[in-house]
Amino acid sequence: MLAESLALTAALFIIGVVGVLIHRNAIIIFMCVELMLTAINLTFVAFSRFYGPAGQVFVVFVMTVSAAEAAVGLAIIIAIFRHRQTVDLKNINLLKG
């Protein structure tokens, strides 16, 4: 039962990573990051099913932080869009050396 759960969460996580790596749209990348977080949450829940409730406490923490992160991240993306009229990361490279 644990192995299946972990396989699922790993698959979800990898989908998130690949999404971050291959997409150029900031919103999609952002959603992929959220997906990775969700995968991690799921892992915690799966573990808590077998090893006690500590994992669920972590889930609450992660959800709180990710909510804050989502708010800040979206705010940044909106600010970038207002400034550049695009959220395509190909064009956002001001820190280029």
Added chain:
Amino acid sequence: MLLQTAVSAGSHPLSGTIAEWVWLLPVLPLAGFVINGLLSLNSAHFGPTDPSAGDHNHSDSATDAAPISHAEHAEHTGTAGDDHAAVKRHRWAGLVSVIGPGVLILSFFLALGIWQAMAGAQPSAPFIQTYFSWMPVGDLQINAAFQLDQLSMVMILVITGVGALIHVFSIGYMRDDPSYPRFFSYLNLFVFFMLVLVLGANYPVLFVGWEGVGLCSYLLIGFWFNDKANADAGKKAFIVNRIGDFGLLVAMFLLFSNIGVLDFVGVSAKALELGAGSALVTTICLFMFLGCTGKSAQIPLYIWLPDAMAGPTPVSALIHAATMVTAGVYLIARSAFLFSLSPVASLTVAVVGALTAIFAATIGLKQWDIKKVLAYSTISQLGYMFVGVGVGAYVSGMFHLVTHAFFKALLFLGAGSVIHAMHAAYHTTHSGEDAQDMRNMGGLKRYLPVTCVLMWIATLAISGIPPFSGFFSKDEILSSVFARAQGSTLASASWLGIPGGTLLYIIYGIGLAAALLTAIYMTRMMLYTFHGPVRTGAEEEKSLHEVPWVMTGPLVVLGILAMFGGWLNLPEVVTDLIPLGPRELLAHWLDPVVGSSTARITTGAAHVPVQTEEMLIGAAVVIAVAGIVFAMLRLRPASLPRKRDAVAEHGFEGVVANKYYVDEGIERTIVEPTYALSRSFLWRFIDNGVIDGFFVNGSAWVARSFGWLGSRLQTGNVGTYAWVLVVGVLAMLGAFTLR
């Protein structure tokens, strides 16, 4: 502050006496330097300085640096109707006139007190005061310590005594100089360093004084630095002296690496460990002598001294005649325990001294600048001193040092009076003539009678006419050379294949010839300056007059000393003939310091018979008189053209008048090749190519390349960073998993 930390040798006969105050001797001039130096930083006058400066109200300190030539300032304010009488004295001139010479006079009286204590105590060992540990590095233990013994006492009395007189003279000579306090502060600083030089209890402390007097010499030669020639002369003196100082340093290194001590007492105790006559002790002595040739202007490093005449005349008298240039002679007398071990080095000293004596004397024959004559005369007389200390007659060398300090200071100060009067005269008529050229002088005895008489005394003294001081000291050197040639460790040694005895006879001959030339060029100088018709010009002649008492006063004192200085060390052969006074005072006085070294050289010497000695003295007197008579008969001051009408001399005379083209030769063979090498190799290749090109620009290029590589990594693209991050995490995970 020094006294509390002073640790004296408790059992020494001088401890507890006034000699405990020996530290005050140099501290007094140092205090004078500080006070005068601070005053010199203050503005020169109250209120607006120069009425002719108009509306641009430049600060007073700027007047110091304004391009004012010597000619405008050494003039005498007494000249009536002089429109430059508006030149005001420095606002602190009065105070400086008290402090500057005052500290020297105090020092001199203290020195007299110490001398009296020493004469009473008759110490056989030096009195050493240690103040603090200066360089405690492993085996090298060097203390800041002063050493008082009979040799340093002689030097102290000369430095403070003659120095005080010259300071007093300077009050008059430098009266209207805008940098009056600066002059006295330098002069005080010089005396401080000179006293450190002669009081130092070890070679490093001596070296501090040695370098310090070099610095002051540089500062004072270039005192009127607005004239580039003066600044260049200062630099020349400084650079030439560095060559010699290198030798002294190497000698110190060799001493330390071989016997491990550098204080005089320690070195003299361990000197025999170096081995009598060994190559090592010869090397040490020769390097030390290289230092002496620089400081004391001997061949080959004499070239700076004639140029040093660019400084004010009191400076020439004090530094470049009476005291600093004799430091080399002092160093050899001080290191007698080393030089007496090496006949070869001693003979080298004597040979170089003799060659310098004759060489400089010939140049002195054809100089027209009154100070240049005296400069070459000084070089020549220093050569004499080196002959003395070279043949191991350390007392004679020191004796000549003392008498020379008297009569040469007198000659220089007399020349200063003459130049002062000439400047004043030329100043009234705004003439651009050379006030130092003897061709423009003549007949000055009518206008400067006191100076004339006193300078004649000095001339007779330097020529060696009895009973003036120079006669005794010079004669003593010559008869010592003769005696050493008859039998001594020097006579039995050989120098570059020449037997020492033969060499010493040659040196004796050269010494006699130099004495003849000395008499000739000195008489020539006196004749052209003070006798014959006045060549200044009719208008200038009216304003010629004797200098004020503040300048003639020191001259009179020096005149008395130049006349009776010989009584310091009357030779036995003279006192036996005529009972003039106690004999060989100086020899007895210096015996505890140099006696054993002299004895080492005179081992196995036969006593020169009295008749021979009398003949030697007779020969010296005849030569001196012959020189003076020859010059009087031969020279015609009446038919001498003025400087502007003079024609260049030809043939050998021309060569001598141009100082054998030594300066030009050095320019060609050393200075210009150095410039060329520096320009093409050191500058273009080493500096521009290797240092700037390879090291400086090269390292910049390397840094820039790395920076460029690093900046390529910063794409600014979030995707790239994400890839790098993921690859990195995977790599780390992989590394941990596979381990």
